């Protein structure tokens with residue numbers, strides 16, 4: 365039971381330079397996650413059936429392309445493999461969240477992945493690590509957005525076009541970072557097609573992973589095939605300090621109108637800002653995350669688009 369999930373390196377083409385680039389530049393690497401057997405269709409189907417309801421997300425786009433609202437779904441009595449079949453036919457995203465919290469073999473794998481990173485990058489101490497599985501339909505889109513923690517995307521099946529934009533004021537302003545951290549937006553951001561001229565564009569193939577700089581905006585478009593991907597998130601001292609500084613700047617700007625533009629994640633100014641961030645959350649000023657109560661559709665693998673509407 366104590367044998368590792370992987371007996372060889374999970375990243376198969378690591379070079380010393382990647383340690384310098386990781387977290388600061390777009391880095392694409394080759395991985396062996398598929399060899400664990402934990403992400404085959406059968407294994408993901410079993411995960412669907414084991415997933416606690418509050419960690420399971422199903423979303424679809426409305427048939428009317430002018431309706432930007434997302435639809436929320438339930439699995440009903442469909443098996444895990446039926447859900448994957450339905451997603452292959454439809455316009456559906458499935459999120460299996462926080463897998464390491466309720467499936468110990470995936471927790472073990474996540475620990476091994478980050479132990480391997482740490483062995484290659486001494487000082488890369490991470491916490492609040494997260495592993496999720498994302499299954500999405502042919503041609504599905506994830507719109508332009510940024511995330512608040514360190515992030516990597518690991519492709520298992522199908523191909524995704526990943527657009528990664530520079531981490532600069534032109535593509536995400538300090539004000540937008542604050543809004544995302546304070547959860548004043550739903551993380552959808554203004555996007556213009558010309559942004560793509562400045563993007564790193566990667567067709568992420570099975571067996572490849574990509575990671576990018578903190579807060580760098582990105583969007584994703586699936587090729588015309590079912591996609592199975594793994595997302596991993598992590599916090600480090602640096603990402604935490606950066607969060608505290610941006611969050612604290614946002615709080616101070618909203619309370620006493622104080623504009624201290626320093627966003628360097630080091631130095632004495634980090635500590636009062638971390639305190640301001642903590643107090644802000646304590647005071648309940650942070651806007652609570654949306655709680656989905658409405659359900660619009662149910663999975664139906666026999667229907668042409670994989671779902672039926674719920675009244």
Ligand SMILES: [Fe+2]
Nearest residue numbers: 509510511582
């Ligand atoms: Fe993201």
